[in-house]
Every structure is written in C-alpha cells, then in structure tokens.
Amino acid sequence: MSEEATIVAKVEELMKALDQVKRYRALSRLLIDFALIILVSVVLLLSWDLAVNFYRMQSGFYCYYSTPMSYTCTASSATGSPFLQLYAGLSPLVISAAGVLIGVYWVERKLRSVRVEEWKEILKEGFPGAVKLLQDLKWDSVLDDIRASKIGYSVYFVVKVTGYWLFASILLFFPYVLGISALHQDVNLFIPASLSFVLVLVLSRNDLQKRYGQVVSLDNLMWELRWFSSEFKSAKFEA
C-alpha cells in the first residue's frame, strides 16, 4: 500500500471515529429530553398515587390490591368497575414502563437522524480529499465534542439503568408482595428494590462493558487527536 493510500485509510478511520463522536454529542444533547420524559412519568406516577390517597380520604374506603392486578378502593362487599380496578392496578406498572420505553425510543430515533458519513464523497478523491477533510476540521470544537460526549454517554447510561431499575422494582413488587403475604411475613420494600437493582446490573452487564469500552476509546482518541492536531497545524500540505 502506498503512503498516500495509507493516509487516506487513516483519515477514513478518523472520520468514522468522529462520526461516532457526533452521535455521542447528539446523545449528550438528548439527555435533557430523556430526563424530561422520565421526570414527566415520575410526576404522573406520583399524581396517580396522590389521587388514590385523596380518593381514599374522601370515600373513607381502604384501598388495596384485591388481586395482584386489581386495585380497589371500595369495601369488600361492594365492587367497583372491574375495568377501573384493572386500570388502577396496572397504572404504576404502565406509567413507569411507558416513561422508560418512550424515553429510550425518543433518544434512539433522534440518534438515527444524526447525519453521518457526509465525508465519504470527498474522500473518494483520494489523498487530496483526505488533506481537504483534515484542513476543514475545527480541531478545538472536535476536542470539545469528544469531552462532552464522554460525559453525556456516561450520564445517559446511569439514567437509563435507573429508569430500568424503577421499572423492574415495580414489576418485581407484585410477585414479591404475593409471595410474602403467602408466607405471612412483613413487606420490606428494600428487598424488591435491591433484587431489581442486581437484576438490572446483570442484564445490562454487556451494555455496561460496551459503554465503558467506548468511553475509554473516546479518551484514547482525544489524546491521539490532541497530538495529531498540533502536528497537523505545524505541517504544510500541498493538495
């Protein structure tokens, strides 16, 4: 392989890495959208809980899960609408699941719309195209983007795991309460919360390793680019 072809290959590699950084940068911007969606679902979840509490206060009826799926706020002798009871029973599960899933879907969809590989046409010109791409790069902004994307990626992972944890806790709560009631023991919310946290960590371990690897590679890329940018700025190319 000629020296020029090697340089073109290296520049292609660099541009691919920078495309990835572009996605991560977009992700760090989308983080606030994700946080907003999760916060809205928490507000809805708490509003539902408040509504049940106020209804209980107004009606004087004790509210309880008559079955793991059916929530009722009436005396055992009276029965409310089965649909309403089912809706009330599933609400915490549905609201938290919807919050996390809509948040993840929104972020993934926005990430897919990030424009990448726009440099491919220029790189087809060979060595002159590669030099042009390097000259057009705004090095300071590239380094800033890498720094921001590193933080954004880490925070996104933490928020995502927390969201899944919330969802898994609510999901585990029902079988736990059913099982613990059968054993005539006291309900301890710490147990389903801890179990679901461990479960989420185990299930997302591959993702965790992948994200960790990506953050490390971003770190390495930043150091290499810092060195490269100072070398490139001092060198003279003739296209």
Add this chain to the structure above:
Amino acid sequence: MRKGWLVFLLVLIISAQLVVLSSFRDAEADGFVNGNSVVAIAKWDYVQAGVRISVTPQPLSVTPQPAGESGPVQLVFSNGTSIGINSTYTITLQLPRTGDFFGNGAISGTLALSEDQPLNAIVEQNVGDVSTYVNLLKESETSSAIPIDLYVLVVVGAAQVTVAVYGVAL
C-alpha cells in the same frame, strides 16, 4: 436553556408531590361496646380527614336471648340528633381543615396527638356518664397549644364498632 427550566420545574413538582404524599396519616380503632360508649376522633386543626365509622349491633346479652335479634342500638351524633339502628350502619364523615399552625406540638392522654400522629381515634365502652367523659376529653384537648378538632359519637347499646380515619396534615 428553556428545557433546563422545565427540568427544574418538574423537580419542584416532584418534591411538592413527595411532601404531600408523606403528609398522609391514618388511625384505626375498633372494639365491642356495651352500655353508654363513646367514639371520639381528634385531629390538629390543620389536618383534613375522612372518617368511616361502622356500627354493627350485637345480639342482646339478656336471658333468655331472643333468637336472631340484635340491638336496638342508639347513635347520638355530636349535634344532638340520634337514630336507632338494628343492622350495620356506616357513617362517612369529612372533617375539614379549620385552621393553620406553623410549628409542632404534642399532647398525651387518651387521644394522644403529635407531629407524627396528627389524628387519632378511640372507641371507649361503658363510660357511664357520657357528658362527664366528653367534657374530660375536651378539657385535655384544650390544654394543647395547637387548636384541636374533636368529633364525638355516642353509642348506646351492644355493638361492634370500627373506626378508620385517613387524613392529610398540610
């Protein structure tokens, strides 16, 4: 930046919701009563509460006992009106918030109230002279720095009484 403010606003809403949720309290009391009995519910004036009182007349404790008969049981409400019941009678009451108070206080006694227990209920059976007992209750409640709302129901006869109070202290 606008989204940042929106996040801040949502966090504020969540904090307020958590404060309200943590302010809900309940109290329960039940028991078999006979003779002149008193059901009393006390709350700090800044508490709004819903009350459910269920009174089930019990078979007469007389010999020979009439087959399958219960009661009669008389209920005397705090405004002086009374009714006679022969079967389960359920009352749902709303005790409104009647004042504001900034600070904490506590009273001990039959109907203890505190910051953690802003509402309470008792079912006291066979108190003898009802008015003396109710006056004693009122006296102990007036010793408090925080104004107290007291609701009293008198049950005359043999009955099973269940009281459930659920309120919010804001």
